[in-house]
Amino acid sequence: MNSLIFKSITKMVSPILMIFSLYLLLRGHQLPGGGFIAGLMTSAGFVMIYLAYGCERFDFKHRSRVFYFMFSGGLALSFLTGLAGLFVGGYFLKSGVAHVEMPLIHEDWEFASAAVFDIGVYLVVCGVCMSLMTLLGEE
Amino acid sequence: MTHLLALPILIPLGTAILLLLLRFQPMARRILVGISSLLIVIVNISLLSTIRTGGIQSYQTGGWAAPYGIILVGDLFSGILLVLGCVIAICAVYYSFAYLKTDAQQALFHALFFFLWAGTNGSFLTGDIFNLFVMFEIVLMSIYALLTLLREKKQIEAGIKLISMGLLSSALFLVAVGGIYAFAGTLNMADLAVKVKPYAHHPLVSAVAMLFIGVFGLKAALMPMHFWLPDVHSSAPTPISAMLSGILIKVGVYAIIRVFCLIFVDLQGHFQIFILTLASITMFVGAMGALAQSDLKRVLAYSSVSQIGYIFMGVGFFSVAGLGAAIFYIISHGIIKASLFLAAGVLKKMRGSMEMSEHGNMMKISPLFALLFLIGVFSLGGIPPSSGFFMKFQLIKAGLDGAFYVPVAVALVVSLFTLFYLVQAWQKVCLFEQEKAPEKSLNLHLLGPMGVLAVLSLVLGFAAAPVIDLANAASQQLFSPELYINAVMGNQ
Numbered sequence: 064m065n066s067l068i069f070k071s072i073t074k075m076v077s078p079i080l081m082i083f084s085l086y087l088l089l090r091g092h093q094l095p096g097g098g099f100i101a102g103l104m105t106s107a108g109f110v111m112i113y114l115a116y117g118c119e120r121f122d123f124k125h126r127s128r129v130f131y132f133m134f135s136g137g138l139a140l141s142f143l144t145g146l147a148g149l150f151v152g153g154y155f156l157k158s159g160v161a162h163v164e165m166p167l168i169h170e171d172w173e174f175a176s177a178a179v180f181d182i183g184v185y186l187v188v189c190g191v192c193m194s195l196m197t198l199l200g201e202e
Numbered sequence: 203m204t205h206l207l208a209l210p211i212l213i214p215l216g217t218a219i220l221l222l223l224l225r226f227q228p229m230a231r232r233i234l235v236g237i238s239s240l241l242i243v244i245v246n247i248s249l250l251s252t253i254r255t256g257g258i259q260s261y262q263t264g265g266w267a268a269p270y271g272i273i274l275v276g277d278l279f280s281g282i283l284l285v286l287g288c289v290i291a292i293c294a295v296y297y298s299f300a301y302l303k304t305d306a307q308q309a310l311f312h313a314l315f316f317f318l319w320a321g322t323n324g325s326f327l328t329g330d331i332f333n334l335f336v337m338f339e340i341v342l343m344s345i346y347a348l349l350t351l352l353r354e355k356k357q358i359e360a361g362i363k364l365i366s367m368g369l370l371s372s373a374l375f376l377v378a379v380g381g382i383y384a385f386a387g388t389l390n391m392a393d394l395a396v397k398v399k400p401y402a403h404h405p406l407v408s409a410v411a412m413l414f415i416g417v418f419g420l421k422a423a424l425m426p427m428h429f430w431l432p433d434v435h436s437s438a439p440t441p442i443s444a445m446l447s448g449i450l451i452k453v454g455v456y457a458i459i460r461v462f463c464l465i466f467v468d469l470q471g472h473f474q475i476f477i478l479t480l481a482s483i484t485m486f487v488g489a490m491g492a493l494a495q496s497d498l499k500r501v502l503a504y505s506s507v508s509q510i511g512y513i514f515m516g517v518g519f520f521s522v523a524g525l526g527a528a529i530f531y532i533i534s535h536g537i538i539k540a541s542l543f544l545a546a547g548v549l550k551k552m553r554g555s556m557e558m559s560e561h562g563n564m565m566k567i568s569p570l571f572a573l574l575f576l577i578g579v580f581s582l583g584g585i586p587p588s589s590g591f592f593m594k595f596q597l598i599k600a601g602l603d604g605a606f607y608v609p610v611a612v613a614l615v616v617s618l619f620t621l622f623y624l625v626q627a628w629q630k631v632c633l634f635e636q637e638k639a640p641e642k643s644l645n646l647h648l649l650g651p652m653g654v655l656a657v658l659s660l661v662l663g664f665a666a667a668p669v670i671d672l673a674n675a676a677s678q679q680l681f682s683p684e685l686y687i688n689a690v691m692g693n694q
Contacts, residue, residue: 135222142219146212154265155208 066115073115080108091181093173098181102188110196123197130194137186144180206252207261207274209245210284210323213238218316225309232299235312239292242319246288250281254672258679258689260329268329268690269393275329275690278676279529283326283449283456286533289658290448290540291319293651294441297544300647301441301551311351311439318344318445325453329690331382332389334457335375338421341450342368349438356437360430367430371420378413381406382465392690395464395683402468411466411473415458422454424514425484428507432491435503436556440547443499447506448540452532455513459525462517463680470520477518482612485511489619497556498546501627502539505582508616509535515613516597519604526677527596530670534593534662535582541655542578545571548648549631552640558627562636568644570653572632577656579628581663583621589662596670 084104091097109121118124148157158177165172217238224230253259253276261274276284295315302308321340328334346368350361383389385406386397401407416427423431435446462470488508495501513535516528548571549564550556565572581588584595594617601610662669679685 131225132223135219135225138219139223142216146216148264149205149208152265154262155205155212156264158264 070115073111077108077111080111081105084108088181088185089178092175092177098184099188101181102185103192105185106189106192106196109193113196113200123193123200127194127197130190130197132190134187134190134194137183137188137190139183140186141180141183144176144183147176204261206245206249207259207276207327208263210242210249210327211274211320213242213245214316214320214323218313218320221309221313221316225313228305228309231309231312235295235316238316239288239295242323243288243292246281246284246323249276250278250285253278253281254675258685260689269388269390272333273329273390273392273690274327275392275686276327277686277689278672278679279456279459280326282529282533282672282676283452284323286452286536287319287322287326287449290444290536290655291315291322293540293544293655294444297444297547297648297651298439298441300645301439301547307351311348314344314348314351315441318348322449322453326456329391330389331391331394332379335372335379338375338453339372341453342372345442345446345450348442349434352439354437356433360433360437363430364434367420371417374413374420375417378410378417381410381413385410390690391460391464392687395467395687396691398465399468402466407466408469408472411461411469414461414466415473415477418454418457418461419480420454422451422458422514423484423507423510424454425480425487425507425511428484428488428510431507432500432503435506435543436497436499440543440550443503443547444540444543447502447543448536451506451510452513452536455510455517455528455532458514459517459528459680462520463525464683464686467683474518474520477514478606478609481511481514481518482609483511484508484514485612485616489616489623492623493619496558498549498558498561498627498631499543499556501558501623502542502546505620505623506539508620509539509582511616512594512597512613515609516600518609519600519606521600521604522674522677522681523600523603524597524677525680526670526674527593527600529673529676530596530666531593533669533673534589534659537655537662538578538581538590538659541652541659542575542582544648544652544655545575545578548644548652551645551648552642553638554641558630560636560638561631562634564632567640568649571644571649572628574649574653574656575632576628577660579624581656581659583624584617585621587660587663589659589666592663592666592670 084101087096087104088098088101091101112121113123145156149155152159158175161174163172163174217234220234221231258275258277263272263274298311302311318341321337321344324337325334325341328337346361346365349364350357382394386394388394388397398407420427435443438446485508488504488511492501492504492508495504513528513531516524516531546556549561553560581590584590598610598613
């Protein structure tokens with residue numbers, strides 16, 4: 064596709080999509096959002112780049128191994144979070160929360176193990192979507 | 203050990219993920235596949251013995267108590283199916299090393315196979331109806347990919363049929379789960395059993411029960427919904443055919459038994475005639491289909507449809523003896539049918555085709571293969587002293603005790619057809635003359651797992667009594683749903 068309108072819109076929209084998806088990812092364990100939806104959003108951004116520019120801006124073709132290890136690594140991360148729950152909390156998938164007083168800004172930040180699980184899901188969804196896209200693009 | 207109940211899901215899942223990560227290290231993958239398969243077998247057997255001595259076990263994932271969290275429950279029935287599943291799966295795994303040619307195929311195959319294994323074990327263990335849906339999806343996703351892995355033309359066609367079946371059944375399953383959730387406000391099966399019991403004859407409950415028969419019947423290939431099975435089971439790679447016919451169609455049967463012995467206990471009488479009628483038609487249609495086939499794997503696939511009818515007949519009696527017979531039938535049929543499918547794979551590797559007219563002379567080429575194949579044939583045909591005789595005997599005895607003469611008569615007539623089409627297939631493959639010499643010689647690594655399963659079915663015949671006792675104990679446990687409910691809700 065070689066359309067100037069689509070190319071310029073992609074330049075503006077895809078960074079916003081990706082940053083907003085990170086926001087959704089990090090709040091997902093408490094509020095609406097989460098790894099799945101964030102992963103879909105990030106890959107939507109990449110789909111736009113792929114459709115608008117092909118491989119000239121970002122080499123999708125030769126990154127298939129990266130995408131492969133992205134989703135298998137993401138699966139491993141989520142699984143390990145579950146296992147950590149088993150060894151630390153006593154049950155598989157048991158989640159824990161830690162409150163940490165941040166230096167300098169003096170705010171109480173909450174770190175949940177569920178967020179790590181979500182990051183795993185995010186990587187799986189991103190990796191699968193991008194692999195699908197490059198595979199379909201090859202045909 | 204309290205985590206024992208989660209291990210049958212966690213080990214295959216972890217193995218599958220590691221196999222994905224180790225895609226480019228063939229040696230490490232082989233070792234991992236071997237170790238984890240053995241580990242799963244050990245875990246499943248020790249789980250069954252724990253359940254045998256300690257009663258129904260339950261496990262709360264994430265530490266959330268019932269009815270809010272997802273509970274894993276292991277009773278005797280699920281324990282038996284777990285052990286059956288791992289016996290068939292370990293043979294299929296060993297077989298796959300010799301069956302698949304390239305390392306790239308093996309890498310994907312084994313990763314997907316362990317996902318499939320995790321899904322199967324999960325559907326037997328879960329105590330939550332929505333989690334059952336999730337486990338079914340894991341099974342279906344892996345099967346879609348495993349079925350079309352070798353990219354043969356027939357497999358793509360079967361893949362389309364399987365996907366349409368999968369989507370239809372998933373959609374119906376969601377509707378059914380939504381319906382029961384709207385009514386009872388819970389998804390935990392034990393909690394559902396308590397909440398639905400006073401309203402058993404509410405029209406919505408009957409409608410949901412009917413939907414569940416549709417969904418699980420579709421998975422188990424009950425008569426009007428068996429359209430997808432012959433294509434899928436016959437064109438899948440052979441180790442997967444063995445898994446499909448050996449254990450995966452039984453997942454549907456398991457779900458129907460679980461749902462009707464726990465949630466819809468009071469509706470058993472309403473659906474009895476319906477299930478028995480469908481079961482009788484399924485037996486007959488499957489056997490007629492098998493008679494008309496010239497492709498050995500299609501004969502076996504149609505025979506699976508017919509045998510599912512027998513199992514549903516045992517379920518439809520809704521008596522302790524009938525269900526016990528059905529459970530024994532599931533065990534015995536799983537082992538025999540897996541062995542027969544693996545035998546078909548041995549033949550396919552020798553001549554590259556599944557048409558029986560292109561085979562022959564196996565009696566001269568390998569008498570051992572002919573003998574092992576004959577054990578499977580006689581076993582499924584119901585010739586004593588094989589386990590196939592006891593599975594049919596138990597079933598028919600239970601039917602006569604309950605005075606269900608029509609289904610019993612159909613079962614007896616159909617079993618004659620079964621023996622006929624199987625012996626005919628054996629004759630064509632082993633006795634008939636074939637001028638063309640086979641392209642490849644017999645692979646002993648393929649013959650091994652098939653022989654193990656065939657001998658196992660014979661051993662199961664000689665040592666039928668303890669297994670029948672176990673099946674009857676499982677059936678007894680299924681008919682006292684309060685045991686299950688207490689095990690889940692009691693440990694809050």
